[in-house]
Amino acid sequence: MKFGALMLSLSAVGVLVACASSPTSKFYTLAGASSGAGGGMQQTAVSTVPFFFELAPVDMPQQVARNQLVVQTSPAQVKVLEEERWASLPADEVRRALSADLTQRLGSIDVYGTSYPPTAQVYRVKVSVQRFESWPGAQAVIDAVWSVRGAGDQAVLTCRTVAQERVGDGYAALVDGHRKAVDEIASAISAGVRSLNALPAASSNGKGASRPAARVPCPSASVLTSAKAQ
Numbered sequence: 001m002k003f004g005a006l007m008l009s010l011s012a013v014g015v016l017v018a019c020a021s022s023p024t025s026k027f028y029t030l031a032g033a034s035s036g037a038g039g040g041m042q043q044t045a046v047s048t049v050p051f052f053f054e055l056a057p058v059d060m061p062q063q064v065a066r067n068q069l070v071v072q073t074s075p076a077q078v079k080v081l082e083e084e085r086w087a088s089l090p091a092d093e094v095r096r097a098l099s100a101d102l103t104q105r106l107g108s109i110d111v112y113g114t115s116y117p118p119t120a121q122v123y124r125v126k127v128s129v130q131r132f133e134s135w136p137g138a139q140a141v142i143d144a145v146w147s148v149r150g151a152g153d154q155a156v157l158t159c160r161t162v163a164q165e166r167v168g169d170g171y172a173a174l175v176d177g178h179r180k181a182v183d184e185i186a187s188a189i190s191a192g193v194r195s196l197n198a199l200p201a202a203s204s205n206g207k208g209a210s211r212p213a214a215r216v217p218c219p220s221a222s223v224l225t226s227a228k229a230q
Contacts, residue, residue: 140177
């Protein structure tokens, strides 16, 4: 009996030691990408916003649509890191960071899922990530196709942005690289929204039909450089 009790006690101690020595998961987020965000409560009056935008849920490749960080070990092989995790799914992380970045860059409000004045100008933004690659100690890559469309307007802009950011050692540096890549995509999208917003309002041709929308080119490298500085 005493021997059995001793063995049970040793087993319990062993379990406690194993639990205490098990690795602790680390959680990362892309939130806070907007460097100009200040502390304290911030409010934006609807009357001061020139237009709104609706950022739809972001499409993400299935192989990285999980909470664990998925890193590249070769062009054809990946590794799933159980102890290095996203605070939420990568699609949600990218959408949240993009929304905050676009809000700051455009001086606007993301009205996705909320009501807004019926007469307001609204730009609908859709982002589909084709590649979301994490190369530890090398680079973070986000290859995204995005579109901007004015609500009730024929004008639509569809472009592709491949953001590649060099990163240092460590997973925190890798996440920061993805944060910068999201910022680069937000810079391109904000330039696209401004291009559509600069177009003259569509008018009727007198026969009940609207004139064809003007073709809008994707933002050039020079436009993106100036947009990043804003």
